Amino acid sequence: MRRGRRVTVAILCVAGALAGCGTPAGTDGDLTNGWPALPAASYSPPAQGSCLQGAVAAFEPSASPLRAVDCAEPHAVEVVGGGTVPDAPAPPAWDSDPSRAAYAECDKAATAYLGGDWRTGRLFPVFRMPAAATWQAGGRRYLCGIAEASDDLFAPQERTGSVKGGLSGGTGPLALACVQLSGGNLDAKGFYGTVDAVKPVACDAPHDTEFVGAWTAPAGGYPSQQKLKELAGDACYLKIAQFLGLSQTQLFQRADIYTFWTGLTANQWALGDRTAHCFLNVSSKTPLRVSVRNLGTKRLP
Known part of the structure; x- marks a missing residue:
């Protein structure tokens, strides 16, 4: 019994030492209140007109990272728009209705930005849903981009400068x-x-x-x-x-x-x-x- 009591006292002393063996000045000893809530996770996709560098492919689901660069520097993608998809446990699959609806909006955004249908130009769309980690953090914004192609089999080609208005009148420089x-x-x-x-x-x-x-x-x-x-x-x-x-x-x-x-x-x-x-x-x-x-x-x- 004596040995048992001594062990108990020792445990209590250790616990007291870990707690600081006292209450710091200006506190009430209650660790369960007074802590501000963590800010909600947020994700802001690049704005229209931004230029991005990284690996891209036409009509291929991809999570390869894209980084923002000045449009005067070599880049692979120019942002033409974006939007929000409905909440769900996971990002929409490539061949799902939400993805098709989002892509259709990207198509409209690209036409407005270029001054003509991208299909009549040396171009291809870059469509990105939020990556899984971004989705779990609350990101629901998809990205609409346009890339220049080195050939009509959609091989990507880096460029400098903006593609905006590049198909105006059907005879623009990207036609x-x-x-x-x-x-x-x-x-x-x-x-x-x-x-x-x-x-x-x-x-x-x-x-x-x-x-x-x-x-x-x-x-x-x-x-x-x-x-x-x-x-x-x-x-x-x-x-x-x-x-x-x-x-x-x-x-x-x-x-x-x-x-x-x-x-x-x-x-x-x-x-x-x-x-x-x-x-x-x-x-x-x-x-x-x-x-x-x-x-x-x-x-x-």
């Missing part, structure tokens, strides 16, 4: 017009069987391909690759005919102009963007040096 293909499996007529790059060039430089417009597929489930080829091929063929000022029958009678298109990836479709870029394509053996808009039935220049 997509003439491109040069590179690839493999070149056939006897000079057409590529596989394409690795679709590089924009000036129309007075040698090129084998010209942008004729964008086409949006009807809503529905993601088609098979064969069905995509049929849908986009037929739609782009019509756009080529209109671009040249021909009927489809007249275009069919020409053996020197082919159809080429890009876009319509599964991730792009899942986000609600079902747009393809349509191009006319001529043999790499007979490159063009001017636009062929309204060429009609005349020979290739």
Whole structure:
């Protein structure tokens, strides 16, 4: 019993020592009150017009960090807008209705900022939902950005200066017009069987391909690759005919102009963007040096 009492007293003394063995001046000894609440977690996305540097990819969910830089410095993304998504236990999935609704708002913001549809330019959207850690901290703001592309397969390209108004009037400095293909499996007529790059060039430089417009597929489930080829091929063929000022029958009678298109990836479709870029394509053996808009039935220049 004596040993038990001595141990108890020792424990109490240690506890008293940890508590400071007394009440400090100006306190009441109650540690459960008088403490201010911690401030609520907050997240402020970059403002419209801000420029960001970091790794980006078109139509790919990503949590790679982006840091703010001066727009006069090399950067990958320019912020065109943003918004808030409804509260939920976790950030919306890429192919969810909230993500598609947010992306649609980003699409509108990009058009207003650029002065034209980004799909008609050497550009691609950068869409970011809050990362998981930001979401848990209370962040519900998504980011809408635009990046310049080095080719029409959406390879990112750093730039300096702003893209604002870069598509004004449809002929701005970022407008997509003439491109040069590179690839493999070149056939006897000079057409590529596989394409690795679709590089924009000036129309007075040698090129084998010209942008004729964008086409949006009807809503529905993601088609098979064969069905995509049929849908986009037929739609782009019509756009080529209109671009040249021909009927489809007249275009069919020409053996020197082919159809080429890009876009319509599964991730792009899942986000609600079902747009393809349509191009006319001529043999790499007979490159063009001017636009062929309204060429009609005349020979290739």
